[in-house]
Amino acid sequence: xxxxxxxxxxxxxxxxxxxxxxxxxxDFQATTMFWYRQFPKxxxxxxxxxxxxxKATYEQGVEKDKFLIxxxxxxxxxxxxxxxxxxDSSFYICSAGSSNQPQHFGDGTRLSIL
Amino acid sequence: ILNVEQSPQSLHVQEGDSTNFTCSFPSSNFxxxxxxxxxxxxxxxALFVMTLxxxxxxxxxxxxxxxxKEGYSYLYIKGSQPEDSATYLCAHQANFGNEKLxxxxxxxxxxxx
Numbered sequence: 001x002x003x004x005x006x007x008x009x010x011x012x013x014x015x016x017x018x019x020x021x022x023x024x025x026x027d028f029q030a031t032t033m034f035w036y037r038q039f040p041k042x043x044x045x046x047x048x049x050x051x052x053x054x055k056a057t058y059e060q061g062v063e064k065d066k067f068l069i070x071x072x073x074x075x076x077x078x079x080x081x082x083x084x085x086x087x088d089s090s091f092y093i094c095s096a097g098s099s100n101q102p103q104h105f106g107d108g109t110r111l112s113i114l
Numbered sequence: 115i116l117n118v119e120q121s122p123q124s125l126h127v128q129e130g131d132s133t134n135f136t137c138s139f140p141s142s143n144f145x146x147x148x149x150x151x152x153x154x155x156x157x158x159x160a161l162f163v164m165t166l167x168x169x170x171x172x173x174x175x176x177x178x179x180x181x182x183k184e185g186y187s188y189l190y191i192k193g194s195q196p197e198d199s200a201t202y203l204c205a206h207q208a209n210f211g212n213e214k215l216x217x218x219x220x221x222x223x224x225x226x227x
Contacts, residue, residue, distance in 0.1 A: 004157070036217075043118070043217040043218055045217075046214060046216070049214060093158075101163070103148075103160070103215065104157075104160070105150075105157040107157045
């Protein structure tokens with residue numbers, strides 16, 4: 001069964017809306033989770049590393065004020081796309097895992113901004 | 115910026131045939147190479163993690179090899195079945211203790227019954 005749960009799987013909303021995506025580790029504690037974004041026909045691009053109890057580490061070119069990450073507990077990280085616009089439409093996916101072991105991925109969230 | 119490349123981008127293989135595809139990555143600053151299988155409407159599933167030059171790993175009909183000196187890994191599928199249809203992703207891990215991965219664009223495999 002799934003060890004990482006991501007919710008929601010699909011969001012369609014109007015421009016200007018803020019959207020929150022949750023990533024939960026179901027049967028293990030994750031001090032670190034990762035958020036990726038995938039554009040059509042491109043690879044998974046790491047957006048940020050979510051650190052439990054501290055600030056997220058963002059990759060170059062990712063706006064931290066646009067993509068707010070909160071990792072308040074050892075089993076939950078959230079990504080909030082603030083004031084989303086059509087260019088934010090994409091596929092977002094999270095992962096979590098133990099150190100130096102394969103990452104477990106959520107099912108992803110397809111975000112469509114009208 | 116790390117460059118992880120996979121080829122081919124897509125592949126159609128007749129059921130029962132064997133196939134293989136490639137992942138190339140920077141040979142410097144390397145800790146591990148990960149392979150994932152990503153079926154449509156599911157989450158990526160880990161296949162292998164390899165760290166040592168010359169590593170070979172096997173899981174059923176799927177196997178992988180690693181050459182860290184020249185920076186490539188091959189994934190082999192023997193006797194392809196329809197359920198093998200998926201996108202196969204490789205990912206480079208640069209450092210021990212840092213789970214940050216750099217992914218290739220994937221090889222989309224379609225098995226023709």
